[in-house]
Amino acid sequence: MDPITLSQLLCFVIFAWLCNLWPNLRLSRTRKLKLPPGPYPYPIIGNILQITKNPHKTLTKLSKIYGPILSLKLVNIYVVVVSSPEIAKEMLVKHDHALSIRPVPVAAQAHGHDKISVAFLPVGSQWRKLRKICREQMFSTPRLDASRRLRTEKLHQLRDCVLECCLAGRAVDIEKAAFVTALNLMSTTLFSVDFAGYDSSSGQELKEIVQGVVKSISAPNLADYFPILELIDPQGIKKRADFCVGKLLGIFDSIMDERLKSREKGCPRKNDLLEALLDLSQGDEYNLSYDEIKHLLLDLFLGGTDTTSNMVDWVMTELLLNPIKLSKLKAELRSFWTGDEKIVEESDISRLPYLQAVIKEVFRYHPPAPFLIPHKVEFDIEVDGYTIPKDAEVIVNAWGIGRDPIVWSNPDSFEPERFLDSEIETRGQDFVLIPFGSGRRICPGFPLAQRMIHIMVGTLVRNFDWEVEELDTTEKFGLSLRRVVPLKAFPIVRTY
Template identity: 60%
Template sequence: MELNQPTITKSAIVKPTTAKSATVKTHGKREGQIAVYETPYLRFVNRTGSRRTTKLPPGPYPLPIIGNILQLGQNPHQSLTKLSKTYGPLMYLKLGSINTMVVSSPEIAKQVLQKHDQAFSGRIITAATEALDHHKVSVACLPAASKWRSYRKICKEQMFSLERLDASQGLRRDKFQKLLDYVQECCMSGQVVDITEVAFVTSLNLISNTLFSADFAHFNSNSSQELKEIVGEVMRTLGTPNLGDFIPVLKLIDPQGAKRKAEICFGKLFAIFDDIINERLVSRGTHITSSMKNDLLEALLDLNQRNESGLSINDIKHLLLDLFVAGTDTTSSTVQWAMTELLRNPEKLLKAKQELSSVIRENKQVEESDISKLPYLQAVIKETFRYHPPGPFLSHKAEHDVEINGYMVPKNSQILVNLWATGRDSNIWINPDSFEPERFLDCNIDIRSGQNFELIPFGAGRRICPGLPLAYRMVHLMVASMIYNFDWKLEQGLKPEDIDLKEKFGLSLQKAVPLKAFPTRTVTVPFTRYG
C-alpha cells in the first residue's frame, strides 16, 4: 500500500516471526484423503483434500482450560500490543474456549473489515450483553441481517442524515451555550472546572435531547454524577474480559457479576425510558399537536403504530439504550482526551486558538459550518483519535472459516482489531508517542470514510458506527467552544508535563484521573453568546 503522505513513514509491514506454527499431523498425502491438523485445544479435519491452509496464526502457547486469559492483564489493549510485537500483526490466542484473532496492522484490518467484511460481520454474545435479553434486540449485537439493516436504516434516516443533523443545529447550539455559561460562571468566581464532568454532562444532554427532547443532567448535580456512574459501569462491564464468557461452565455462576451488573444498569436506564415513553404516549393520545416532539422517540413511536414496521416498545427501549450509552460515553471521552493533550502541549493549544481567531468573526461563536475551515482543529481531533481511540478494540466474529495471509481464521472466532496498537505503531507513524496534530496537515486521511485503515476510530465496513456524523460535529464543536472563549490554567503546582495520562479500560478508554483546570478570559476573543 503506497501512502503519499508526509506524516506517515511507510505502510505497516507484516514482519517475519520466529514463533512456532501449529503442529500438523497428516494421514496420507494423496488428494481426497483425510488430513488432520492439530493445535493446542483445536483440531481441524480436511476431508476434501483441498489446498486451503488450516494453519493458525502464531501466538503464545495456551495453558490448559484457561488458555491465554492471564496474558490479557488489567489493560488488554496494551498487553496485546506488546504480544503482537513478538507474534506479528495477526496473532492467535486461546481465551478459555474462545479462539481469538488479534489484528494489529492496517493491511490485515483492511482484509477483515473490507475484503472479508461479510464473513467477519458477526458479534460475540457475552454474558453482559445477554442482560435483559439485550442481545436479541441490540443493533450492536444483532447479526447483519434484515432486522439489523432495518434498525440501521431507522438510525440513519431519523437521526443521522444530513437533513436531520442540519435541522437540529439549534438544539446543539443551545447545549453548547449552557456549557459556555457554566464555564463563564466558574471563570468569574475563580472556581476550578472539572473538564471531564462538563464534557460528560454536555454530551449527555446533547444525546438526551436528540432522543427525548429533554435534559438529563445539570452541571454540579447529583443526578449527573449518578448517570455518569451508570454509563461508566455499563461501558466497563461490557468491555472488561469476563471469565464466564471464556469458560462455559462458569457462565451460570457469573463469577465477576458481569450479567448481574449489566442488568442493574440496564434496569435503571429502562426505568427512565419507561417514564418518558409512557408520558409521551399519554400526550399523543390527547391529539394535542403542540405536544408533538421533533426527536427520535417521536419517530420511533410513529413507526411502532404502523403494524407493518414490527417495532415494539421493547425494541425501541433497547435501541435507545445503545444510542444513549455509546453516544454519551465515547464523545465525552474524546473531548476530555483532546483537552488533556492541549493542556499538556500549550504550543498546540495556542495554534488552535490562533486558527479559531482568524476564522471566527468578532463577537460570534463557533458554528458547525466553520469546522471545514479549521484544518488545525481537525488535525487535533484526528491526533486525539490516533493516540486515544475512544474504543481500543473493534470486536467482530467470523461467520465461517476464512483464510488471511496464509492462516486460517476458524468459524466463530473472535476478531479483535487493536486500534490502540495501530495508532502507536512506529512502522506507520513518526514519533508515535508524541501528540503532534501537524502530522495530519496536508494529509488526506479521512476518519469518516472508514477507508484509511491507519485511522478508523469509528470502525469500517457494514459495522461502521451509525452515529459517526453526529459524533464528528459534537466533538469538534465542544473542543472549539472551550478553547476559543477561554484560556486554561492548571491547578497550582501542576506542570503541563505532569498531567496524568493513566487510562481506565472498558469499551471506551476513559481518563483514570479527571482533568481539572481554571478558566480565564481569553486574551484573543471576548466571551460572547450564540445568536
C-alpha cells in the first residue's frame, strides 16, 4: 500500500466528517446480525491502519487468529475475507448469483470504462452479450487452435531476441521480453499489427501505460472510502487512470478509423478480431456499438499482456532459484524432440507433465491476482453460520490459500512435484487452486493465458541455459504481485 501519513489521513477524515457526506454502512442494522469475526475497528477509519503494504500477508496472518472467514471495516466499506477453499467454494458456487457484481473503484470510471467493461459490468444482458463475444470470437478452442500459428511466430521472435542478447553478451529483462511477446500477440490477434519491437522504446512506453491502468485500479484510493474526495482526487489516481486509459483508447480509435476507411474502399479484409467485431456491429444480433468495441478491446488488451508477462517472470525466477527443478524441466523439454525444431508447440503441452506442474506450482506460490478480483454482495447471504450483509465486498485470499499448511504440505517450498499425478486443475473447479477465479465471473481469457505462459516458459528453458548474478524476490503488492527488481539473466546457448 502506498504510504500515507497519519496527519494526511486525519485531515481527510476530518474534512469528510465536517461535510457529513460519505455513505453510511447502516451499522445499526449490521450490529444485529451475526457477522464474521475480525479485529476491532477504530472509530471512523475502521481497520485501515492495520492493513500493511503487504495486505496479502497481513490478511493471511489475521485468518490464523480469526478463522477462514473474517471481516474488516475500511472506513465506510465492510469487507469479508475468505481464506479457505471450502468457504471460497460455498461463496462462488452456492452464492454465485449474490456475488455476481463487482465493486467499482473510482479509477475504473476513467472514460466511463466501468459502464461498458466486461470486467465491471453487473451481470445482465449487456454483460452476457460481451461474454458471449469473448467466448465465441476469442477464447473458444477452435478459435485458439486457428490462431496457433500466430503464437508460434511470436515465439520464434522471442527466441531470436534472446539469441541476439546471448551473442552480444547482454542480459535479458525477462518480464520486458515476455511483455513485448504478449503485447504483439494481442495486437496482431486484435489488429493484425505488431505494437512494439524488443529493442524499441515503444514497448517500454506501452508497458508503462498498461501498468499505469492496472496500478491505478488496484491502488488504495482515499476517494473510494470518502466519496466527497472524488472531485479533489487528492492522490492523483483518477487523473493517472484517465491519462493511461485515454492513451490506449486513442490508439484503438485511430486503428478503427483506418480500418473503417479501408472497408469503405473495398480493401482486402483482415483475419483478426477487429474485423469480426466490426461485422458484428453492423449486424442485428448483437447491437454492438463502437464504444463497446473499444472498451472490450481495452479489457482484452489489459488482461492479455501484463498478467501473462508477470507470471513468466515469476516462473523463471523460481526456476533460477531452484536449479534442481530447472534441470528436471530442461531434461523433459530437451528429451521431447528428436529433430531440430526447438519451439514448444501448444499441442505439446499435454505431453509435458513437469512443465505443467511447474506452472501450477507458480500459480499456487505467486497467484496472478493475490485477492482475485473482489466481489460485491447483492443481497444478504448466510455463509458458514455468519451473515454477509448486502453491499459488503468479498475478497478471496488466493495467496493465503496457496500458503495454507492445512491445504498444502510444505507450503513455503517450491515443489512442482506435488502436481505430478495430481488431478488438480486451474479451470475454477478445484478451489485449492483458482488463479483465474471461478463461477460466472471467472477470467474469460484464461484459456489463452494458460497456453501463452506454457509455451513462453518452454521456449526460454528449452533453447537456453541461464545465469544470474543476483536474485531479489521482494514483492510489490497490487492487482498482481510484481517483483520490485526486474529479473535480468544472461542466456547461454547449448548444443544438443
